[in-house]
Amino acid sequence: MAYDQAQRRYCDSEERRCPALPTHCATCHARQLSICGALDQYDLPGFATLSSHVRFRAGQTICEEGAPADWVFSVTSGVIGLHKALPDGRRQTTGFLFAGDLVGLSSRIVNACGAEAITDVEACRFARRRFETYMNEHQEVETRLLRMTADELSAAHDQMLLLGRKTARERVASFLLQLADRAARRRVQANPVLLPMKRLAIADYLGLTIETVSRSFTGLARLGVIEMVSVGAVRIVSMADLRDVAEGR
């Protein structure tokens, strides 16, 4: 996460989502962490006192599906995975959240999804009750949240197309494009795409098994559209070709 000296803040929130309101979290004492464009302590007096800074180690459970939805989190660094599960243990990851994203948009009374730290994570935690009260008192926050939730919904629809209709290879190609796209928007390294999550997490997100994910990577590499730099980094040789593969053309 890069510190912008000119703006005196860290810059890893997504620019598309947070075009106007650069922010930081006053409860993170040592450093000023970008929390989310939706939440601006300057425009919104008293906001900073609502949150506390929390950390999670990779693999740690942040909240469980079906548990009371007491908290809203704003990711400041690291990656969080949201997931739903069936009684027999089959699991579907519904999304990965990066710095600038909010955890809990789809929850009301109980958590719609479980959340797990994919990497080490830092986040700002808000009591949902107070968060919602504050939101109702500050319409600009509510407007911003509505936009973010609508964007999430749109992304969920894309993922439904992926899960319902795409082949394994198309899914993995689409996933790489998603990651590259998000990285570019967050202004971090986008071409050798970094994969912060393990194969299992990717498989859970794409509705596949780890073996099929692995074979799909190999297949894409043999096609020549990507090169495996390492297990956790993929060079996209041709963006256009990868897009064609992802869309089944």
Added chain:
Amino acid sequence: MAYDQAQRRYCDSEERRCPALPTHCATCHARQLSICGALDQYDLPGFATLSSHVRFRAGQTICEEGAPADWVFSVTSGVIGLHKALPDGRRQTTGFLFAGDLVGLSSRIVNACGAEAITDVEACRFARRRFETYMNEHQEVETRLLRMTADELSAAHDQMLLLGRKTARERVASFLLQLADRAARRRVQANPVLLPMKRLAIADYLGLTIETVSRSFTGLARLGVIEMVSVGAVRIVSMADLRDVAEGR
């Protein structure tokens, strides 16, 4: 759609979503149609003039994926299907909308999904620009829309679990439970579940083919958890057993 003499309105909006604000559409001259709890002409003066009443025949295209998102629709009767498609024609239906639902929640500049009339449809149409302006001026509308969008997002996550991890039989069982649930909430016939859509529309929604949908119905019937009353009506013999099948237990 039943007319409630006491409340002087039609009652097919979903009670869960529209708990407090019974409404009707002043532009529907002959009858007072419930449009959506979020949109109340009494609390919100001038609102009625924003919309016009439109009709679509079954099978008609309401709007196309990727086209400019000029309109927001509020369904007053019938069923609308939202879908996304790949260049080669593979199609995924992302949701079915019934009376009381809004079309266009996930769209911003262009339509995130295409929309098609599954049955004959009546709806109220709003110019998106004016709708959003009005929304910004009336926070209660925005609050309601945020809730509706969050609910949609939660439903989308459930569907991702279905598409990514459930077997064909589990998907069809889940689908029947969804329909029964919505019918109950809309206070219309819920046990012999009515299927207003064709097998192809069901298949597109569940990420299957029509043949597999058909075989799954037959399979569930042979299991004894449902009975096919007709092509468009299914009796649920045991709700609990059907739930067990849907969850893979």
Added chain:
DNA sequence: CGAACATTTGACGCGACTCAATAAGCGTGG
């Protein structure tokens, strides 16, 4: 009644899953 369309059923093939073995990463300690 009959044509057009929708649904069901059957036979078969393929893509992704399962199970199993091998290889690659990675931290630890000698």
Added chain:
DNA sequence: CCACGCTTATTGAGTCGCGTCAAATGTTCG
């Protein structure tokens, strides 16, 4: 620096659920 053990990733062989293609049956409506 390398040896060792543990975790994670890749590759291979075989199976199975769902897709494909084809035919039969049911439904709708002029």
